[in-house]
Amino acid sequence: MNVIEFQKLTKYYGDVLGCKDIDFSVKKGEIFGFIGPNGAGKSTTIRTMLSLIYPTNGSVLIFDKDAIKYGPDIRKNIGYLPSEVFYYDKMKVIDLLEYSASFYEHDCSERIQTLAETMELDLNRKIQDLSYGNKKKVGIVQGLLHSPDLIILDEPTSGLDPLMQQKFFQLIKEENKRGATVLFSSHILSEVQQLCDRVAIIKEGEIIDIQDIKTLKEDTYKKITIKGEGLNHGKFKIDGVSELQERDEEVTFFFKGDVNQIIKIISSLTLRDLVIEEPTLEEIFMHYYE
Amino acid sequence: MNMFIFELKQLRFSIIIWSLSLSVGLIFFMAFFPVFSNDTLAMNDLLSEYPEEFLAFFGMNSDLPFTELMGYFALTYTFLLIPISIQSANYGFHILSVEERELTADFLLTKPISRGAIYKAKLWAVLSTILITDVILFAMSFASLYMFRSGEAVNFKGTWVFLASMILFQLFFLSVGMVISVFVKKVSSVLAYSMSLGFGFYIISSLGMMISSNVLKILSPFSHFDPNYPLIHERMNIERIWISIVVIVLSFITSYILYLRRNIKSL
Numbered sequence: 001m002n003v004i005e006f007q008k009l010t011k012y013y014g015d016v017l018g019c020k021d022i023d024f025s026v027k028k029g030e031i032f033g034f035i036g037p038n039g040a041g042k043s044t045t046i047r048t049m050l051s052l053i054y055p056t057n058g059s060v061l062i063f064d065k066d067a068i069k070y071g072p073d074i075r076k077n078i079g080y081l082p083s084e085v086f087y088y089d090k091m092k093v094i095d096l097l098e099y100s101a102s103f104y105e106h107d108c109s110e111r112i113q114t115l116a117e118t119m120e121l122d123l124n125r126k127i128q129d130l131s132y133g134n135k136k137k138v139g140i141v142q143g144l145l146h147s148p149d150l151i152i153l154d155e156p157t158s159g160l161d162p163l164m165q166q167k168f169f170q171l172i173k174e175e176n177k178r179g180a181t182v183l184f185s186s187h188i189l190s191e192v193q194q195l196c197d198r199v200a201i202i203k204e205g206e207i208i209d210i211q212d213i214k215t216l217k218e219d220t221y222k223k224i225t226i227k228g229e230g231l232n233h234g235k236f237k238i239d240g241v242s243e244l245q246e247r248d249e250e251v252t253f254f255f256k257g258d259v260n261q262i263i264k265i266i267s268s269l270t271l272r273d274l275v276i277e278e279p280t281l282e283e284i285f286m287h288y289y290e
Numbered sequence: 291m292n293m294f295i296f297e298l299k300q301l302r303f304s305i306i307i308w309s310l311s312l313s314v315g316l317i318f319f320m321a322f323f324p325v326f327s328n329d330t331l332a333m334n335d336l337l338s339e340y341p342e343e344f345l346a347f348f349g350m351n352s353d354l355p356f357t358e359l360m361g362y363f364a365l366t367y368t369f370l371l372i373p374i375s376i377q378s379a380n381y382g383f384h385i386l387s388v389e390e391r392e393l394t395a396d397f398l399l400t401k402p403i404s405r406g407a408i409y410k411a412k413l414w415a416v417l418s419t420i421l422i423t424d425v426i427l428f429a430m431s432f433a434s435l436y437m438f439r440s441g442e443a444v445n446f447k448g449t450w451v452f453l454a455s456m457i458l459f460q461l462f463f464l465s466v467g468m469v470i471s472v473f474v475k476k477v478s479s480v481l482a483y484s485m486s487l488g489f490g491f492y493i494i495s496s497l498g499m500m501i502s503s504n505v506l507k508i509l510s511p512f513s514h515f516d517p518n519y520p521l522i523h524e525r526m527n528i529e530r531i532w533i534s535i536v537v538i539v540l541s542f543i544t545s546y547i548l549y550l551r552r553n554i555k556s557l
Contacts, residue, residue: 013553013555047554052395071404074402089392103402142397
Protein backbone atom coordinates (compact mmCIF):
# COMPACT_ATOMS: atom_id res chain seq x y z
CA MET A 1 0.00 0.00 0.00
CA ASN A 2 1.27 3.45 -0.84
CA VAL A 3 1.18 6.09 1.86
CA ILE A 4 2.41 8.88 -0.42
CA GLU A 5 1.76 8.96 -4.13
CA PHE A 6 2.94 11.91 -6.20
CA GLN A 7 1.18 12.31 -9.50
CA LYS A 8 3.07 14.60 -11.86
CA LEU A 9 3.26 17.26 -9.17
CA THR A 10 4.47 20.60 -10.53
CA LYS A 11 4.87 23.91 -8.76
CA TYR A 12 5.88 27.23 -10.24
CA TYR A 13 6.26 30.41 -8.18
CA GLY A 14 5.34 32.81 -10.93
CA ASP A 15 8.00 32.01 -13.51
CA VAL A 16 10.35 30.36 -11.06
CA LEU A 17 10.31 26.57 -11.00
CA GLY A 18 9.78 24.97 -7.59
CA CYS A 19 9.46 21.37 -8.69
CA LYS A 20 8.35 19.62 -11.85
CA ASP A 21 6.66 16.32 -12.66
CA ILE A 22 7.37 14.76 -9.28
CA ASP A 23 6.09 11.23 -9.68
CA PHE A 24 6.99 8.60 -7.14
CA SER A 25 5.38 6.72 -4.26
CA VAL A 26 6.36 5.79 -0.75
CA LYS A 27 5.12 2.47 0.62
CA LYS A 28 3.67 1.93 4.05
CA GLY A 29 6.35 1.32 6.67
CA GLU A 30 9.18 2.65 4.55
CA ILE A 31 11.79 5.18 5.60
CA PHE A 32 12.17 7.07 2.38
CA GLY A 33 15.04 9.46 1.77
CA PHE A 34 14.69 12.56 -0.29
CA ILE A 35 18.02 13.96 -1.21
CA GLY A 36 19.35 16.87 -3.19
CA PRO A 37 21.33 20.07 -2.78
CA ASN A 38 19.79 23.20 -1.28
CA GLY A 39 17.25 24.81 -3.55
CA ALA A 40 16.61 21.63 -5.52
CA GLY A 41 12.90 21.61 -4.65
CA LYS A 42 12.75 19.34 -1.59
CA SER A 43 10.92 21.82 0.62
CA THR A 44 8.55 22.84 -2.17
CA THR A 45 7.55 19.22 -2.66
CA ILE A 46 7.09 18.67 1.06
CA ARG A 47 5.12 21.88 1.60
CA THR A 48 2.67 20.85 -1.09
CA MET A 49 2.00 17.65 0.84
CA LEU A 50 0.97 19.77 3.83
CA SER A 51 -1.16 22.23 1.79
CA LEU A 52 1.16 25.05 2.82
CA ILE A 53 1.49 25.74 -0.88
CA TYR A 54 -0.77 24.68 -3.71
CA PRO A 55 0.43 22.78 -6.78
CA THR A 56 0.38 24.44 -10.20
CA ASN A 57 -0.28 21.05 -11.76
CA GLY A 58 -0.64 17.44 -10.72
CA SER A 59 -1.40 16.25 -7.22
CA VAL A 60 -0.24 14.18 -4.31
CA LEU A 61 -2.24 11.46 -2.59
CA ILE A 62 -1.60 10.74 1.05
CA PHE A 63 -3.32 7.74 2.63
CA ASP A 64 -5.05 7.49 -0.80
CA LYS A 65 -6.66 10.91 -0.42
CA ASP A 66 -5.90 14.14 -2.23
CA ALA A 67 -3.59 16.15 0.01
CA ILE A 68 -5.23 19.48 -0.75
CA LYS A 69 -8.88 18.47 -0.76
CA TYR A 70 -8.69 16.34 2.37
CA GLY A 71 -5.87 18.32 3.98
CA PRO A 72 -7.28 18.74 7.50
CA ASP A 73 -8.31 15.07 7.64
CA ILE A 74 -4.95 13.80 6.40
CA ARG A 75 -2.97 16.02 8.72
CA LYS A 76 -4.47 14.28 11.75
CA ASN A 77 -1.97 11.55 11.00
CA ILE A 78 1.00 13.55 9.84
CA GLY A 79 3.86 14.71 12.02
CA TYR A 80 6.00 17.41 10.46
CA LEU A 81 9.37 18.77 11.47
CA PRO A 82 10.50 21.74 9.36
CA SER A 83 14.13 22.56 8.73
CA GLU A 84 13.88 25.87 10.57
CA VAL A 85 11.77 25.86 13.74
CA PHE A 86 9.94 28.92 15.00
CA TYR A 87 7.35 29.01 17.74
CA TYR A 88 5.47 31.61 19.72
CA ASP A 89 8.44 33.05 21.61
CA LYS A 90 6.71 34.15 24.77
CA MET A 91 5.14 30.78 25.51
CA LYS A 92 6.52 28.13 27.79
CA VAL A 93 7.52 24.90 26.09
CA ILE A 94 4.83 22.92 27.89
CA ASP A 95 2.11 25.44 26.94
CA LEU A 96 3.11 25.27 23.30
CA LEU A 97 3.12 21.48 23.34
CA GLU A 98 -0.28 21.38 25.01
CA TYR A 99 -1.62 23.85 22.45
CA SER A 100 -0.22 21.62 19.73
CA ALA A 101 -1.82 18.57 21.37
CA SER A 102 -5.19 20.34 21.59
CA PHE A 103 -5.56 19.97 17.81
CA TYR A 104 -5.65 16.18 18.08
CA GLU A 105 -8.47 14.11 19.41
CA HIS A 106 -6.59 11.79 21.74
CA ASP A 107 -4.75 12.69 24.93
CA CYS A 108 -1.06 13.28 24.30
CA SER A 109 0.14 14.39 27.76
CA GLU A 110 1.95 11.15 28.62
CA ARG A 111 3.60 11.06 25.27
CA ILE A 112 4.82 14.65 25.72
CA GLN A 113 6.51 13.66 28.99
CA THR A 114 8.21 10.58 27.51
CA LEU A 115 9.41 12.39 24.42
CA ALA A 116 10.71 15.32 26.47
CA GLU A 117 12.61 12.92 28.71
CA THR A 118 14.15 11.12 25.76
CA MET A 119 15.19 14.37 24.10
CA GLU A 120 16.26 15.91 27.45
CA LEU A 121 14.00 18.90 26.97
CA ASP A 122 13.11 21.23 29.85
CA LEU A 123 9.37 21.81 29.58
CA ASN A 124 9.19 24.79 31.89
CA ARG A 125 11.43 27.19 30.02
CA LYS A 126 10.24 29.96 27.76
CA ILE A 127 10.78 29.33 24.09
CA GLN A 128 12.62 32.62 23.58
CA ASP A 129 15.25 31.49 26.11
CA LEU A 130 16.01 28.27 24.24
CA SER A 131 19.08 27.68 22.09
CA TYR A 132 18.58 26.70 18.47
CA GLY A 133 19.22 23.05 19.24
CA ASN A 134 16.69 23.09 22.07
CA LYS A 135 14.08 24.70 19.84
CA LYS A 136 14.71 21.90 17.42
CA LYS A 137 13.93 19.45 20.22
CA VAL A 138 10.63 21.23 20.81
CA GLY A 139 10.00 20.73 17.10
CA ILE A 140 10.72 17.02 17.36
CA VAL A 141 8.40 16.57 20.34
CA GLN A 142 5.57 18.55 18.77
CA GLY A 143 5.96 16.60 15.53
CA LEU A 144 5.73 13.22 17.24
CA LEU A 145 3.41 13.81 20.21
CA HIS A 146 0.29 12.55 18.43
CA SER A 147 1.97 9.31 17.27
CA PRO A 148 1.42 10.05 13.56
CA ASP A 149 1.31 7.40 10.83
CA LEU A 150 3.35 9.54 8.49
CA ILE A 151 6.37 11.50 9.68
CA ILE A 152 7.75 14.18 7.37
CA LEU A 153 11.21 15.44 8.23
CA ASP A 154 12.64 18.36 6.28
CA GLU A 155 16.38 18.49 6.97
CA PRO A 156 15.75 17.71 10.63
CA THR A 157 19.26 17.31 11.99
CA SER A 158 20.69 20.82 11.60
CA GLY A 159 21.38 22.28 15.04
CA LEU A 160 21.40 18.92 16.84
CA ASP A 161 24.67 17.74 18.33
CA PRO A 162 25.83 14.25 17.26
CA LEU A 163 24.60 12.64 20.48
CA MET A 164 21.11 14.11 20.10
CA GLN A 165 21.15 13.24 16.44
CA GLN A 166 21.65 9.58 17.33
CA LYS A 167 18.86 9.72 19.93
CA PHE A 168 16.62 11.33 17.35
CA PHE A 169 17.41 8.66 14.75
CA GLN A 170 16.70 6.02 17.39
CA LEU A 171 13.34 7.67 18.03
CA ILE A 172 12.52 7.69 14.33
CA LYS A 173 13.50 4.02 14.02
CA GLU A 174 11.19 3.16 16.94
CA GLU A 175 8.35 5.10 15.36
CA ASN A 176 9.03 3.22 12.15
CA LYS A 177 8.89 -0.12 13.96
CA ARG A 178 5.56 0.93 15.42
CA GLY A 179 4.35 1.24 11.85
CA ALA A 180 4.97 4.85 10.90
CA THR A 181 6.10 5.72 7.41
CA VAL A 182 8.88 8.30 7.22
CA LEU A 183 9.82 10.79 4.52
CA PHE A 184 13.27 12.11 5.31
CA SER A 185 14.63 15.00 3.33
CA SER A 186 18.30 15.82 3.61
CA HIS A 187 21.36 16.98 1.78
CA ILE A 188 23.66 14.81 3.85
CA LEU A 189 24.14 11.38 2.31
CA SER A 190 25.45 9.61 5.41
CA GLU A 191 22.25 10.45 7.33
CA VAL A 192 20.11 9.04 4.59
CA GLN A 193 22.28 5.95 4.32
CA GLN A 194 22.01 5.33 8.03
CA LEU A 195 18.23 5.53 8.17
CA CYS A 196 16.54 5.02 4.84
CA ASP A 197 15.44 2.07 2.74
CA ARG A 198 15.06 3.91 -0.53
CA VAL A 199 16.04 7.33 -1.71
CA ALA A 200 14.83 9.72 -4.37
CA ILE A 201 17.37 12.11 -5.84
CA ILE A 202 16.12 15.53 -6.84
CA LYS A 203 17.94 18.07 -9.00
CA GLU A 204 16.69 21.44 -10.16
CA GLY A 205 13.11 20.52 -9.29
CA GLU A 206 13.03 17.15 -10.98
CA ILE A 207 13.46 13.63 -9.66
CA ILE A 208 16.41 12.17 -11.53
CA ASP A 209 16.66 8.76 -9.92
CA ILE A 210 15.20 6.52 -7.24
CA GLN A 211 17.50 3.94 -5.72
CA ASP A 212 17.60 1.30 -3.02
CA ILE A 213 20.04 2.28 -0.33
CA LYS A 214 21.56 -1.22 -0.60
CA THR A 215 22.47 -0.77 -4.24
CA LEU A 216 23.58 2.75 -3.51
CA LYS A 217 25.92 1.44 -0.84
CA GLU A 218 27.35 -1.19 -3.18
CA ASP A 219 27.71 1.57 -5.68
CA THR A 220 29.41 3.80 -3.22
CA TYR A 221 32.63 5.38 -4.25
CA LYS A 222 35.54 5.89 -1.91
CA LYS A 223 37.56 9.00 -2.33
CA ILE A 224 41.22 8.10 -1.94
CA THR A 225 44.12 10.50 -1.58
CA ILE A 226 47.70 9.30 -1.27
CA LYS A 227 50.76 11.40 -0.65
CA GLY A 228 54.38 10.45 -1.10
CA GLU A 229 57.13 10.72 -3.70
CA GLY A 230 57.37 9.49 -7.26
CA LEU A 231 53.76 8.45 -7.43
CA ASN A 232 53.18 9.37 -11.03
CA HIS A 233 53.52 5.80 -12.32
CA GLY A 234 50.09 4.89 -13.62
CA LYS A 235 49.61 1.96 -11.24
CA PHE A 236 46.09 3.11 -10.46
CA LYS A 237 44.80 2.92 -13.99
CA ILE A 238 42.61 -0.10 -13.22
CA ASP A 239 38.88 -0.83 -13.48
CA GLY A 240 36.75 0.98 -10.92
CA VAL A 241 38.99 4.03 -10.69
CA SER A 242 37.66 7.31 -11.93
CA GLU A 243 38.56 10.98 -11.77
CA LEU A 244 42.22 9.98 -11.47
CA GLN A 245 44.58 12.87 -10.92
CA GLU A 246 48.20 11.84 -10.75
CA ARG A 247 51.08 14.01 -9.69
CA ASP A 248 54.47 13.11 -8.33
CA GLU A 249 53.59 14.23 -4.81
CA GLU A 250 49.91 13.40 -4.64
CA VAL A 251 47.37 11.15 -6.33
CA THR A 252 43.60 11.40 -5.91
CA PHE A 253 40.86 9.27 -7.40
CA PHE A 254 37.46 7.73 -6.75
CA PHE A 255 37.23 4.00 -6.44
CA LYS A 256 34.24 1.73 -6.78
CA GLY A 257 34.62 -2.04 -6.46
CA ASP A 258 36.55 -4.56 -4.38
CA VAL A 259 38.54 -2.57 -1.82
CA ASN A 260 41.12 -5.36 -1.43
CA GLN A 261 42.23 -4.78 -4.96
CA ILE A 262 43.09 -1.17 -4.27
CA ILE A 263 44.62 -1.92 -0.85
CA LYS A 264 47.06 -4.33 -2.51
CA ILE A 265 48.30 -1.62 -4.82
CA ILE A 266 48.52 0.90 -2.01
CA SER A 267 50.40 -1.51 0.28
CA SER A 268 53.09 -1.94 -2.34
CA LEU A 269 53.91 1.77 -2.13
CA THR A 270 55.83 3.82 0.40
CA LEU A 271 53.56 6.67 1.41
CA ARG A 272 53.70 9.72 3.56
CA ASP A 273 49.97 9.94 4.05
CA LEU A 274 46.78 8.17 3.09
CA VAL A 275 43.20 9.42 3.28
CA ILE A 276 40.21 7.29 2.44
CA GLU A 277 36.96 9.18 2.81
CA GLU A 278 33.31 9.08 1.94
CA PRO A 279 32.72 11.29 -1.01
CA THR A 280 30.37 14.21 -0.48
CA LEU A 281 26.89 14.10 -1.89
CA GLU A 282 27.93 16.21 -4.82
CA GLU A 283 30.82 13.90 -5.55
CA ILE A 284 28.85 10.70 -5.32
CA PHE A 285 26.06 12.00 -7.48
CA MET A 286 28.48 13.67 -9.81
CA HIS A 287 27.13 11.78 -12.76
CA TYR A 288 23.67 13.11 -11.88
CA TYR A 289 24.76 16.63 -11.33
CA GLU A 290 27.20 16.99 -14.21
CA MET B 291 -12.33 26.88 20.24
CA ASN B 292 -8.73 26.22 21.25
CA MET B 293 -7.49 28.53 18.49
CA PHE B 294 -9.96 31.28 19.42
CA ILE B 295 -8.87 31.22 23.04
CA PHE B 296 -5.22 31.09 22.03
CA GLU B 297 -5.53 34.08 19.69
CA LEU B 298 -7.50 36.04 22.29
CA LYS B 299 -4.81 35.32 24.88
CA GLN B 300 -2.16 36.53 22.45
CA LEU B 301 -4.09 39.81 22.21
CA ARG B 302 -4.74 40.33 25.91
CA PHE B 303 -2.05 42.96 26.45
CA SER B 304 -3.21 44.77 23.37
CA ILE B 305 -6.77 44.91 24.77
CA ILE B 306 -5.56 46.35 28.06
CA ILE B 307 -3.26 48.94 26.51
CA TRP B 308 -5.71 50.17 23.89
CA SER B 309 -8.70 50.31 26.23
CA LEU B 310 -6.68 52.12 28.83
CA SER B 311 -5.10 54.68 26.54
CA LEU B 312 -8.29 55.40 24.60
CA SER B 313 -10.18 55.88 27.87
CA VAL B 314 -7.51 58.14 29.30
CA GLY B 315 -7.49 60.20 26.09
CA LEU B 316 -11.27 60.51 26.13
CA ILE B 317 -11.50 61.54 29.77
CA PHE B 318 -8.54 63.91 29.46
CA PHE B 319 -10.24 65.73 26.55
CA MET B 320 -13.67 65.77 28.16
CA ALA B 321 -12.28 67.06 31.47
CA PHE B 322 -11.52 70.38 29.78
CA PHE B 323 -15.12 70.98 28.79
CA PRO B 324 -16.14 72.79 31.98
CA VAL B 325 -13.34 75.32 31.33
CA PHE B 326 -14.53 75.95 27.75
CA SER B 327 -18.19 76.25 28.67
CA ASN B 328 -17.36 78.92 31.25
CA ASP B 329 -15.79 81.06 28.57
CA THR B 330 -18.20 80.51 25.70
CA LEU B 331 -18.21 84.09 24.58
CA ALA B 332 -14.45 84.49 24.54
CA MET B 333 -14.17 81.18 22.74
CA ASN B 334 -16.68 82.14 20.08
CA ASP B 335 -14.84 85.39 19.52
CA LEU B 336 -11.58 83.56 19.14
CA LEU B 337 -13.00 81.04 16.71
CA SER B 338 -14.64 83.67 14.53
CA GLU B 339 -11.13 84.91 13.80
CA TYR B 340 -10.35 81.65 11.97
CA PRO B 341 -11.51 80.91 8.43
CA GLU B 342 -14.35 78.38 8.09
CA GLU B 343 -12.08 75.99 6.07
CA PHE B 344 -9.55 75.87 8.88
CA LEU B 345 -12.21 74.94 11.42
CA ALA B 346 -13.69 72.35 9.06
CA PHE B 347 -10.27 70.70 8.66
CA PHE B 348 -10.25 70.03 12.38
CA GLY B 349 -13.77 68.70 12.35
CA MET B 350 -15.51 71.70 13.89
CA ASN B 351 -19.05 72.18 12.80
CA SER B 352 -21.09 75.38 12.97
CA ASP B 353 -24.35 73.40 13.51
CA LEU B 354 -22.93 71.83 16.60
CA PRO B 355 -20.42 74.30 18.05
CA PHE B 356 -17.84 72.75 20.30
CA THR B 357 -18.63 75.28 22.97
CA GLU B 358 -21.72 73.11 23.62
CA LEU B 359 -21.40 69.76 25.39
CA MET B 360 -22.43 67.53 22.45
CA GLY B 361 -20.33 69.56 20.02
CA TYR B 362 -17.34 69.20 22.29
CA PHE B 363 -18.00 65.47 22.56
CA ALA B 364 -18.17 65.25 18.75
CA LEU B 365 -14.88 67.12 18.44
CA THR B 366 -13.27 64.82 21.01
CA TYR B 367 -14.33 61.78 19.01
CA THR B 368 -13.25 63.35 15.72
CA PHE B 369 -9.73 63.07 17.06
CA LEU B 370 -10.26 59.85 19.02
CA LEU B 371 -11.41 58.10 15.85
CA ILE B 372 -7.82 58.30 14.55
CA PRO B 373 -6.31 56.00 17.21
CA ILE B 374 -9.48 53.89 17.09
CA SER B 375 -9.00 53.39 13.35
CA ILE B 376 -5.34 52.55 13.90
CA GLN B 377 -6.24 49.95 16.51
CA SER B 378 -8.68 48.19 14.20
CA ALA B 379 -6.33 48.42 11.22
CA ASN B 380 -3.58 47.05 13.43
CA TYR B 381 -5.61 43.92 14.16
CA GLY B 382 -6.52 43.65 10.50
CA PHE B 383 -2.93 43.78 9.27
CA HIS B 384 -1.68 41.63 12.11
CA ILE B 385 -4.05 38.75 12.49
CA LEU B 386 -3.67 36.86 9.20
CA SER B 387 -0.05 37.81 8.59
CA VAL B 388 1.45 37.09 12.01
CA GLU B 389 2.06 33.42 11.27
CA GLU B 390 4.13 34.24 8.21
CA ARG B 391 5.91 37.20 9.77
CA GLU B 392 6.92 35.33 12.89
CA LEU B 393 7.42 32.14 10.91
CA THR B 394 4.99 30.10 12.98
CA ALA B 395 2.95 29.17 9.90
CA ASP B 396 4.72 25.84 9.65
CA PHE B 397 3.37 25.10 13.10
CA LEU B 398 -0.24 26.23 12.90
CA LEU B 399 -1.04 25.51 9.26
CA THR B 400 0.18 21.91 9.39
CA LYS B 401 -2.30 21.06 12.15
CA PRO B 402 -5.42 19.12 11.21
CA ILE B 403 -7.57 22.17 10.63
CA SER B 404 -8.69 23.96 7.50
CA ARG B 405 -7.55 27.43 6.52
CA GLY B 406 -11.19 28.45 6.78
CA ALA B 407 -11.33 27.39 10.43
CA ILE B 408 -8.14 29.34 11.15
CA TYR B 409 -9.58 32.43 9.44
CA LYS B 410 -12.80 32.21 11.44
CA ALA B 411 -11.07 31.67 14.79
CA LYS B 412 -8.77 34.61 14.15
CA LEU B 413 -11.62 36.83 12.99
CA TRP B 414 -13.74 36.02 16.05
CA ALA B 415 -10.75 36.73 18.29
CA VAL B 416 -10.14 40.22 16.85
CA LEU B 417 -13.86 40.98 16.79
CA SER B 418 -14.05 40.09 20.47
CA THR B 419 -11.02 42.25 21.16
CA ILE B 420 -12.65 45.22 19.43
CA LEU B 421 -15.93 44.64 21.24
CA ILE B 422 -14.22 44.46 24.63
CA THR B 423 -12.50 47.77 23.89
CA ASP B 424 -15.86 49.21 22.85
CA VAL B 425 -17.70 48.16 25.99
CA ILE B 426 -15.07 49.98 28.04
CA LEU B 427 -15.05 52.98 25.72
CA PHE B 428 -18.87 53.24 25.69
CA ALA B 429 -18.98 53.19 29.48
CA MET B 430 -16.26 55.84 29.65
CA SER B 431 -18.08 57.99 27.08
CA PHE B 432 -21.28 58.16 29.10
CA ALA B 433 -19.39 58.50 32.36
CA SER B 434 -17.37 61.45 31.08
CA LEU B 435 -20.44 63.10 29.50
CA TYR B 436 -22.29 63.03 32.78
CA MET B 437 -19.26 63.91 34.85
CA PHE B 438 -18.20 66.98 32.91
CA ARG B 439 -21.48 68.22 31.44
CA SER B 440 -21.52 71.45 33.49
CA GLY B 441 -25.28 71.42 33.67
CA GLU B 442 -25.86 70.90 29.92
CA ALA B 443 -28.15 68.14 28.60
CA VAL B 444 -26.70 64.89 27.28
CA ASN B 445 -28.13 63.77 23.92
CA PHE B 446 -28.57 60.18 25.01
CA LYS B 447 -30.01 58.80 21.78
CA GLY B 448 -27.55 60.62 19.53
CA THR B 449 -24.65 59.35 21.60
CA TRP B 450 -25.90 55.77 21.35
CA VAL B 451 -26.40 56.01 17.61
CA PHE B 452 -22.90 57.41 17.17
CA LEU B 453 -21.24 54.79 19.39
CA ALA B 454 -23.11 51.99 17.63
CA SER B 455 -22.04 53.31 14.23
CA MET B 456 -18.45 53.37 15.46
CA ILE B 457 -18.46 49.56 15.43
CA LEU B 458 -18.98 49.68 11.65
CA PHE B 459 -16.16 52.23 11.44
CA GLN B 460 -13.90 49.75 13.23
CA LEU B 461 -15.01 46.91 10.97
CA PHE B 462 -14.06 49.03 7.98
CA PHE B 463 -10.45 49.35 9.13
CA LEU B 464 -10.29 45.75 10.33
CA SER B 465 -11.53 44.30 7.05
CA VAL B 466 -9.47 46.60 4.83
CA GLY B 467 -6.37 45.76 6.88
CA MET B 468 -7.09 42.06 6.49
CA VAL B 469 -7.59 42.22 2.75
CA ILE B 470 -4.43 44.27 2.20
CA SER B 471 -2.45 41.88 4.40
CA VAL B 472 -3.34 38.93 2.15
CA PHE B 473 -2.81 40.91 -1.04
CA VAL B 474 0.78 41.88 -0.29
CA LYS B 475 3.63 39.38 -0.18
CA LYS B 476 4.57 40.12 3.39
CA VAL B 477 3.47 42.63 6.04
CA SER B 478 6.84 43.49 7.52
CA SER B 479 5.70 46.25 9.90
CA VAL B 480 2.08 46.19 11.04
CA LEU B 481 2.20 49.62 12.66
CA ALA B 482 3.55 51.33 9.54
CA TYR B 483 0.67 49.91 7.52
CA SER B 484 -2.05 50.70 10.04
CA MET B 485 -0.82 54.25 10.74
CA SER B 486 -0.74 54.98 7.01
CA LEU B 487 -4.25 53.63 6.59
CA GLY B 488 -5.66 55.49 9.62
CA PHE B 489 -3.98 58.87 9.01
CA GLY B 490 -4.43 58.55 5.26
CA PHE B 491 -8.19 58.26 5.46
CA TYR B 492 -8.33 60.97 8.13
CA ILE B 493 -6.50 63.43 5.91
CA ILE B 494 -8.72 62.56 2.92
CA SER B 495 -11.77 63.25 5.05
CA SER B 496 -10.37 66.48 6.52
CA LEU B 497 -9.43 67.80 3.09
CA GLY B 498 -12.92 66.86 1.93
CA MET B 499 -14.44 68.93 4.75
CA MET B 500 -12.07 71.82 4.10
CA ILE B 501 -12.63 72.16 0.37
CA SER B 502 -16.21 70.83 0.60
CA SER B 503 -15.34 68.07 -1.86
CA ASN B 504 -18.00 65.38 -2.00
CA VAL B 505 -15.67 62.98 -3.81
CA LEU B 506 -13.20 63.03 -0.93
CA LYS B 507 -16.00 62.73 1.62
CA ILE B 508 -17.36 59.67 -0.16
CA LEU B 509 -13.89 58.09 -0.15
CA SER B 510 -13.21 58.29 3.56
CA PRO B 511 -14.94 56.42 6.39
CA PHE B 512 -13.98 59.33 8.65
CA SER B 513 -16.63 61.38 6.91
CA HIS B 514 -19.12 58.49 6.65
CA PHE B 515 -18.91 58.21 10.42
CA ASP B 516 -18.43 61.88 11.27
CA PRO B 517 -19.66 62.07 14.89
CA ASN B 518 -21.44 65.40 14.27
CA TYR B 519 -24.03 63.75 12.02
CA PRO B 520 -25.59 61.23 14.44
CA LEU B 521 -25.30 63.72 17.30
CA ILE B 522 -27.31 66.32 15.32
CA HIS B 523 -29.77 64.05 13.47
CA GLU B 524 -30.00 61.17 15.97
CA ARG B 525 -29.60 58.67 13.12
CA MET B 526 -26.72 57.28 11.10
CA ASN B 527 -25.60 58.90 7.85
CA ILE B 528 -27.00 56.03 5.76
CA GLU B 529 -26.37 57.84 2.46
CA ARG B 530 -22.66 57.59 3.20
CA ILE B 531 -22.41 54.57 5.47
CA TRP B 532 -23.63 52.07 2.88
CA ILE B 533 -20.39 52.70 0.98
CA SER B 534 -18.43 51.56 4.03
CA ILE B 535 -20.70 48.54 4.45
CA VAL B 536 -20.08 47.46 0.85
CA VAL B 537 -16.31 47.82 1.38
CA ILE B 538 -16.52 45.80 4.61
CA VAL B 539 -18.44 42.92 3.04
CA LEU B 540 -16.22 42.79 -0.05
CA SER B 541 -13.07 42.98 2.05
CA PHE B 542 -14.09 40.12 4.32
CA ILE B 543 -15.07 37.90 1.39
CA THR B 544 -11.93 38.70 -0.62
CA SER B 545 -9.59 38.24 2.31
CA TYR B 546 -11.24 34.88 3.11
CA ILE B 547 -10.81 33.60 -0.43
CA LEU B 548 -7.24 34.87 -0.73
CA TYR B 549 -6.24 33.45 2.64
CA LEU B 550 -7.55 30.04 1.61
CA ARG B 551 -5.49 30.12 -1.59
CA ARG B 552 -2.35 31.68 -0.19
CA ASN B 553 1.01 29.96 -0.70
CA ILE B 554 2.95 29.92 2.54
CA LYS B 555 6.60 29.95 1.59
CA SER B 556 9.39 28.84 3.86
CA LEU B 557 12.26 31.13 4.85
